[in-house]
Amino acid sequence: MAETHEGATRRDFIHVASATMGAVGAACVAWPLIDQMNPAADTLALATTEFDVSGVEEGMAVTIVWRGKPVFVRHRTAKEIEEAGAVDIADLPDPQADGDRAPKPEMLVLVGVCTHLGCVPLGQKATDPRGEWGGWFCPCHGSHYDTSGRIRKGPAPTNLPVPPYEYISDTVIRIG
Amino acid sequence: MSGPNFSNPVVRWIDHRLPVFTFMHHEMHEYPTPKNLNYWWNFGSLAGIVLVIMLLTGIILAMHYTPHVDFAFQSVERIMRDVNHGWLIRYIHANGASFFFIVVYIHIFRGLYYGSYKAPRELLWMLGVVILLLMMATAFMGYVLPWGQMSFWGATVITNLFSAIPGVGEWIVTLLWGGFSVDNPTLNRFFSLHYLLPFVIVGVVVLHIVALHRFGSNNPLGIDVRGKQDSIPFHPYYTVKDAFGLGVFLTIFAAVVFFMPNAMGHPDNYIPANPLVTPAHIVPEWYFLPFYAILRAVPDKLLGVLAMFAAIGVLFILPWLDRSPVRSATFRPLFKIFFWIFAANCVLLTYLGGKPAEGTYVILSRLATVYYFFHFLILLPGLSIFETPKPLPRSISQPVLGSGTAGASKENS
Numbered sequence: 001m002a003e004t005h006e007g008a009t010r011r012d013f014i015h016v017a018s019a020t021m022g023a024v025g026a027a028c029v030a031w032p033l034i035d036q037m038n039p040a041a042d043t044l045a046l047a048t049t050e051f052d053v054s055g056v057e058e059g060m061a062v063t064i065v066w067r068g069k070p071v072f073v074r075h076r077t078a079k080e081i082e083e084a085g086a087v088d089i090a091d092l093p094d095p096q097a098d099g100d101r102a103p104k105p106e107m108l109v110l111v112g113v114c115t116h117l118g119c120v121p122l123g124q125k126a127t128d129p130r131g132e133w134g135g136w137f138c139p140c141h142g143s144h145y146d147t148s149g150r151i152r153k154g155p156a157p158t159n160l161p162v163p164p165y166e167y168i169s170d171t172v173i174r175i176g
Numbered sequence: 177m178s179g180p181n182f183s184n185p186v187v188r189w190i191d192h193r194l195p196v197f198t199f200m201h202h203e204m205h206e207y208p209t210p211k212n213l214n215y216w217w218n219f220g221s222l223a224g225i226v227l228v229i230m231l232l233t234g235i236i237l238a239m240h241y242t243p244h245v246d247f248a249f250q251s252v253e254r255i256m257r258d259v260n261h262g263w264l265i266r267y268i269h270a271n272g273a274s275f276f277f278i279v280v281y282i283h284i285f286r287g288l289y290y291g292s293y294k295a296p297r298e299l300l301w302m303l304g305v306v307i308l309l310l311m312m313a314t315a316f317m318g319y320v321l322p323w324g325q326m327s328f329w330g331a332t333v334i335t336n337l338f339s340a341i342p343g344v345g346e347w348i349v350t351l352l353w354g355g356f357s358v359d360n361p362t363l364n365r366f367f368s369l370h371y372l373l374p375f376v377i378v379g380v381v382v383l384h385i386v387a388l389h390r391f392g393s394n395n396p397l398g399i400d401v402r403g404k405q406d407s408i409p410f411h412p413y414y415t416v417k418d419a420f421g422l423g424v425f426l427t428i429f430a431a432v433v434f435f436m437p438n439a440m441g442h443p444d445n446y447i448p449a450n451p452l453v454t455p456a457h458i459v460p461e462w463y464f465l466p467f468y469a470i471l472r473a474v475p476d477k478l479l480g481v482l483a484m485f486a487a488i489g490v491l492f493i494l495p496w497l498d499r500s501p502v503r504s505a506t507f508r509p510l511f512k513i514f515f516w517i518f519a520a521n522c523v524l525l526t527y528l529g530g531k532p533a534e535g536t537y538v539i540l541s542r543l544a545t546v547y548y549f550f551h552f553l554i555l556l557p558g559l560s561i562f563e564t565p566k567p568l569p570r571s572i573s574q575p576v577l578g579s580g581t582a583g584a585s586k587e588n589s
Contacts, residue, residue, distance in 0.1 A: 032261035036236055041258035 398504025465529030
């Protein structure tokens with residue numbers, strides 16, 4: 001089919017228009033096939049967890065499950081709170097004040113997943129190694145976290161994240 | 177080496193070392209195709225596309241499905257209610273099975289009408305029958321997976337077919353079940369095989385296409401392509417025609433998926449499987465009904481099962497039953513009449529398979545079953561001898577141009 005006009009022909013237009021429609025249609029079909037891998041409705045329904053912190057006594061740590069991940073709830077001792085507050089924030093790899101991480105200083109709530117590659121750090125049990133700063137120690141690749149859950153040494157790039165949570169009564173927190 | 181000349185240097189570099197582009201150009205672009213194919217020839221490529229749709233949606237459903245008797249039914253309901261677009265994907269898969277059979281049955285009847293099974297395409301035809309058998313096995317096992325009442329009792333009835341085999345029947349059924357009834361081991365292996373068999377189908381489809389491309393498509397006149405003037409390149413002529421047919425097909429398919437997704441299903445399958453209660457009226461999916469009618473028409477367990485399998489088995493030897501050298505029904509006046517009687521008989525069998533096995537239905541089933549085999553075993557060999565076919569045109573071009581050679585030098589590229 002020889003071109004009868006300079007530049008684009010009507011046939012070119014039909015080709016481009018059909019290909020465009022085909023691409024739009026394919027994208028519309030592809031989206032449900034991809035989106036099905038996102039969390040389903042029943043998974044999202046389990047996205048909040050409530051926990052009564054009154055049973056966690058001073059010096060004790062409890063691990064609960066939120067969205068399938070461990071959440072550390074640690075009732076810190078006065079010494080631990082003091083250590084966490086005494087740090088010069090500018091020296092930290094991921095600077096953040098202890099006060100911003102624990103609304104109630106004695107009750108620290110953290111997502112217990114190392115920010116390096118996702119292992120669960122040790123330090124919840126009294127017999128666990130807690131690293132050089134007395135917080136948590138990740139045995140996979142040697143990251144040390146302090147008593148505020150902040151990264152101090154090792155390959156992890158950021159602090160243990162604080163999950164979104166609020167006190168829905170004096171002693172019950174709702175995570176998520 | 178006179179391959180196509182690709183302008184893209186990367187394509188050229190790859191093609192020189194791995195000639196996939198030359199191969200695709202040869203088989204999907206320049207592939208010479210008879211220029212007189214009608215729309216009945218759309219159903220081959222359509223079947224291939226439906227197979228891809230089934231594979232895609234099936235792999236996705238397997239991401240959410242749990243093959244365990246305690247969780248299978250709930251996991252399917254979870255797909256319907258909780259998984260993002262899960263209802264859509266499952267309805268596409270469930271109705272896709274029905275549409276796969278619609279497309280393939282039309283494809284088969286097209287082959288029957290135009291004599292596409294005759295020399296030199298016997299193996300092409302037989303590979304097609306193998307695909308049909310694999311499809312049936314796959315569809316049956318897929319229907320068991322939701323673990324509803326029809327799943328369970330369908331599995332029970334169909335696996336019990338093998339108990340008809342003398343001597344080793346009971347042993348085979350126990351082997352299929354992995355226990356003393358249809359239970360968790362059965363569900364597990366059906367899931368495994370339901371995932372495997374579609375890929376076996378893909379393999380046989382590849383062989384089917386290799387065999388097809390050896391001599392090219394048959395055509396409505398049923399005569400051989402004599403030269404370049406009788407064929408056109410597959411692309412763009414048949415890619416566009418197939419794409420248009422695909423558009424029509426997808427419109428109908430989408431209408432069913434969105435507006436009547438359970439029309440071809442059975443409501444009893446939304447009741448969880450109960451090994452202690454059989455539903456009042458057990459019916460297989462519609463695409464099995466003609467064979468189910470043949471099974472029930474024979475008043476003997478073993479012979480009934482044999483007749484049912486023979487109904488498909490007879491297709492394997494069809495190229496040697498129909499000895500007429502003329503392929504297309506267009507030039508076979510008697511065959512054409514009997515083809516439509518045969519087609520109507522198949523519709524009747526489908527209808528009877530869905531009716532209860534009592535009274536007139538049984539008698540009609542027996543008559544229709546006898547006619548089914550009469551058509552293949554007596555009528556077709558007889559017609560090959562007694563029928564006088566109409567004169568064949570000298571070439572595909574002749575009926576249009578008046579002469580097979582006129583305008584033959586004109587070539588399209």
